[in-house]
Amino acid sequence: MSEYLRTMFDKFELRVRKGYYYTEDGLWASLEGARVRIGVSDYLQRIGGDVAFIELAKHGSIIERQKEIGVLETVKAAFSLLSPISGQVEEINPMILEKPELINSDPYGEGWLVILTPINLETDLKILMRSEDYFQLMLKKLETEHGNLGSR
Amino acid sequence: MGKALGSVSREATYELVEHIGKGITETICLALLVSGDEDALQLVRSNKCITIDGCPLQCAEKNVKFAGGDLAASFRVIDVLAQNRNLKPKRVTFIDRDGIQLAQAVAEEVAKEVGKLLRE
Amino acid sequence: MTYHSKKKVGIVSCSGEGCVEGTISRVATRLVLEELRPENTVTICLPLFLAGGTEDRAFAKSYPTITVDGCGKLCAKIGTERYSGKTASSIVITDLIRNCSRSKLRSRRRLDDKTLTVARKIAVKIAQEVDNIIEQ
Numbered sequence: 001m002s003e004y005l006r007t008m009f010d011k012f013e014l015r016v017r018k019g020y021y022y023t024e025d026g027l028w029a030s031l032e033g034a035r036v037r038i039g040v041s042d043y044l045q046r047i048g049g050d051v052a053f054i055e056l057a058k059h060g061s062i063i064e065r066q067k068e069i070g071v072l073e074t075v076k077a078a079f080s081l082l083s084p085i086s087g088q089v090e091e092i093n094p095m096i097l098e099k100p101e102l103i104n105s106d107p108y109g110e111g112w113l114v115i116l117t118p119i120n121l122e123t124d125l126k127i128l129m130r131s132e133d134y135f136q137l138m139l140k141k142l143e144t145e146h147g148n149l150g151s152r
Numbered sequence: 153m154g155k156a157l158g159s160v161s162r163e164a165t166y167e168l169v170e171h172i173g174k175g176i177t178e179t180i181c182l183a184l185l186v187s188g189d190e191d192a193l194q195l196v197r198s199n200k201c202i203t204i205d206g207c208p209l210q211c212a213e214k215n216v217k218f219a220g221g222d223l224a225a226s227f228r229v230i231d232v233l234a235q236n237r238n239l240k241p242k243r244v245t246f247i248d249r250d251g252i253q254l255a256q257a258v259a260e261e262v263a264k265e266v267g268k269l270l271r272e
Numbered sequence: 273m274t275y276h277s278k279k280k281v282g283i284v285s286c287s288g289e290g291c292v293e294g295t296i297s298r299v300a301t302r303l304v305l306e307e308l309r310p311e312n313t314v315t316i317c318l319p320l321f322l323a324g325g326t327e328d329r330a331f332a333k334s335y336p337t338i339t340v341d342g343c344g345k346l347c348a349k350i351g352t353e354r355y356s357g358k359t360a361s362s363i364v365i366t367d368l369i370r371n372c373s374r375s376k377l378r379s380r381r382r383l384d385d386k387t388l389t390v391a392r393k394i395a396v397k398i399a400q401e402v403d404n405i406i407e408q
Contacts, residue, residue: 075157153285165289180290182289184288184290244302
């Protein structure tokens with residue numbers, strides 16, 4: 001069974017990783033024991049464009065849910081990344097600081113952003129979308145936005 | 153074809169071969185090289201090559217290497233963009249002012265490398 | 273699960289940096305994508321396609337394609353047929369501008385007004401080919 005929900009739009013395959021939690025903006029949260037890994041969805045990296053630069057919250061900083069955990073600067077624009085959950089930054093992905101293009105090429109894998117120790121996980125998870133719901137949201141966005149996915 | 157930075161890499165190349173490096177640099181169609189055109193293969197194998205890629209997939213660099221070309225240096229427009237964050241080329245078909253400026257910055261970086269190669 | 277929007281046609285275009293016809297090919301294709309038929313066309317990056325780009329090749333196998341070549345080397349047409357199957361239509365710029373003196377086509381870097389007019393006419397022709405394919 002695939003780890004992903006998938007759809008094709010034009011020539012692009014867009015994937016949503018099963019078992020992750022999502023914000024409407026397209027950030028994902030993956031539970032790993034007592035910690036939570038955060039990244040951006042395939043859809044978000046696709047509409048955002050090629051990542052040129054990423055700024056992330058400092059190690060040790062406390063981030064509230066829906067507050068800025070970083071800024072993603074692509075060839076198109078700068079995107080404020082709002083944290084899916086409240087927590088303390090335990091790890092920052094060193095690879096993406098050197099190779100931000102990993103966010104485009106492997107958004108659910110090597111392109112992860114940060115790892116947090118959650119503060120209020122149970123409450124925060126109730127607000128997030130499950131993968132199936134985010135997938136439906138993504139399909140709706142594709143329909144209404146006619147896939148402004150770049151490479152047009 | 154589909155990205156603004158692709159247009160920038162094209163413009164940077166022209167700036168080099170038609171202006172800064174006129175007479176000492178030339179360009180070839182990447183598609184010709186990837187198709188296996190004999191003249192294109194001969195050109196990259198018998199001259200030092202510099203690639204300029206508009207996207208992180210780096211087709212130019214990869215394909216010059218694959219063709220057995222003498223790859224002296226490779227540049228990515230996105231790396232120059234990271235050093236020039238005020239420039240945000242938006243247009244793909246007809247390059248805009250930011251795109252031209254970014255292309256100029258890319259061309260200048262590449263020109264330094266051309267200079268080095270000529271001194272060797 | 274597959275999501276289908278409107279019927280799409282893939283345009284595989286040469287963007288040959290070496291000659292003005294390559295630039296015309298590129299601009300004409302872009303005009304179709306951006307202005308004339310934005311909802312029915314998708315561009316395919318030719319170097320990536322030739323080098324093995326899986327998404328581009330898969331698309332070109334599943335959807336009709338129009339190839340636009342700047343010169344008689346036919347990189348787009350030959351490549352598409354090799355990796356994804358027969359094209360629905362093939363356009364070669366040098367055939368279309370046979371009657372236009374090459375000296376009148378100036379810069380490959382920036383199309384002047386006359387050459388841009390040529391590119392726009394070719395864009396209209398490509399758009400007509402898109403319509404023909406969609407109507408089938």
